[in-house]
Amino acid sequence: MKQGDLVVRKSYGGDVLFRVEAVRTQHAVLKGTDYRLLADAPIPDLSVVRDPESTNAAQQARIKVNESLRKMHTDREKQTAETADVIRQGMQTQDAAYFEMPGKVLHLDGDGNYLKKSMQLYSTMQVPAYGLHVHESQMSDMLYRLLPQVKPDIVVITGHDGVLKHRALNEPYSLSNYKNSQNFVNAVRTAREYEKNRDNLVVVAGACQSHFEALLHSGANFASSPGRILIHALDPVYIAIKASYTSIRETINLPDVIHGTISGIDGVGGIETLGRHRVGLPKPKSTVN
Numbered sequence: 001m002k003q004g005d006l007v008v009r010k011s012y013g014g015d016v017l018f019r020v021e022a023v024r025t026q027h028a029v030l031k032g033t034d035y036r037l038l039a040d041a042p043i044p045d046l047s048v049v050r051d052p053e054s055t056n057a058a059q060q061a062r063i064k065v066n067e068s069l070r071k072m073h074t075d076r077e078k079q080t081a082e083t084a085d086v087i088r089q090g091m092q093t094q095d096a097a098y099f100e101m102p103g104k105v106l107h108l109d110g111d112g113n114y115l116k117k118s119m120q121l122y123s124t125m126q127v128p129a130y131g132l133h134v135h136e137s138q139m140s141d142m143l144y145r146l147l148p149q150v151k152p153d154i155v156v157i158t159g160h161d162g163v164l165k166h167r168a169l170n171e172p173y174s175l176s177n178y179k180n181s182q183n184f185v186n187a188v189r190t191a192r193e194y195e196k197n198r199d200n201l202v203v204v205a206g207a208c209q210s211h212f213e214a215l216l217h218s219g220a221n222f223a224s225s226p227g228r229i230l231i232h233a234l235d236p237v238y239i240a241i242k243a244s245y246t247s248i249r250e251t252i253n254l255p256d257v258i259h260g261t262i263s264g265i266d267g268v269g270g271i272e273t274l275g276r277h278r279v280g281l282p283k284p285k286s287t288v289n
Contacts, residue, residue, distance in 0.1 A: 001028065007046040009039075016230065017052055031111060031160055034065075035230040036207035038160035038179050064262040068238060071260045076125065079245060083279060097283035103153035103202070103244035103276025105129040106146060107237075108187070110136040110159020110180070110207075114233045118156075121237050127244045136160070136180040139187040147194045153276040154202045154243050157187045157220075158236045161207035163228060173213065181211035185218045192219035199274040202243045204236045212269060221273045222257075227266025235261045235268055246275025 001007070003023060007030065008014035016037065018030035028046060030039045053059070087098045105127055109115035112133040122129035130150050134142045136159045143155070161180040175182045184205050195201035198221050205215045206224035208231050215223035222239050224231045242257045251272045258265050 001043060001046065001048060006033065006049040006052050008049055009041050009045055010047055011041075011045050014047070017049065020046075032208065032230070032233075033113075034233055036111070036114070036158060036160055036233055037209070037230050038162045038207075040165075064232065065234065068232075068234065068260060068262050072125065072238060072241060075242075075256075075260070076245060087279070087281070091281075099280045099283045101278040101280065102127050104150070105154045105156060105240050105244060106143075106150045106152035107131040107156040107240070108134045108139050108142060108158070109156075110134065110139075111233075114158075117233060118237045121234060122241070125241050125245075127241055129240075136183040139183060140190045143187055143190045143194070147191065152201070154204065154240050155191050156236050156240050157184055157191070157203065157205040158207050159184075161210045163209045173211070175211055175214055178209070178211050180207065181214060184210060185214050188215060188218040188220050198271070202240075202273055202276060204239050204243075206236070206268075207231065216269075216271065220270075222268060222270035224268050225263070225266065226269045229263065229266045231267040232262035235263050238262075239268065239270070243273065243276055245277045247277050247279075248274055250275055 001020065001023060003020050005020045007018050007020055016035055017033045019033055020028050021031050022029040027040050027042050030041060105122060107118055107129055109118060109131065115131050115133050119129060119131045139157055159180060161178060164177050164179060175185065188203055188205050191201060191203050203220045204222045205220040208225065209228045210224045212223050212226045238261050239257055243252055246252045252275055254270060254272065258268055261268050
């Protein structure tokens, strides 16, 4: 077994597909390939996977991803049709050309592979986004430097997390029992020092099993994970896209956005928040360089 191998844990019934991040003397450090989970396991408990697409874990994740993507595209098509109809009625013409300004996203990710997938999805959905692969412990400092430069409408702070296996049983809500929740909390606080108004800057934070309550309390609009469960790699991205395309005149529909994620209400939650999408008239005839 070596770094980069795809493996599953025998003791968990192969429920999650992992990539080996590092091999120690008796155990391996693992990162989920579809879920934002950081874990370690004894080497004898691991089984190398030669054909990842044949595993039940990968197949189930793919089904959920496709469902989420279909909903995302359907919602966007519906919004475009409704916006065009409102503009035509207001201008009393069928030829009223308008333009859109979706909210800009700054996405910090502790996993380079997930970042690549996230940026591809932003591009597909035509959401302006700036992404950077940053270790979770460095996210607070990076945000301090980037926020004034990028001036985003939405910040995504994510990567890997997990509840420590040998945590103190009498302190279930202590941040010290989580692998990266404290780092995410620090980053959220930095974002809120930059912009205190939760409607002016929408913050999406957390990963698998993250300390949901602490993230909300520190200033996040949306966070994982209320049920301390695994969240899919694209769940934070889905929420960011929803915020980017919800009108500044409307609050993001909480039940709808949570239902649209792959993990559901045990995976993500949040508070009422205004969207960051704007429509303009008339459509410019040229762009400014």
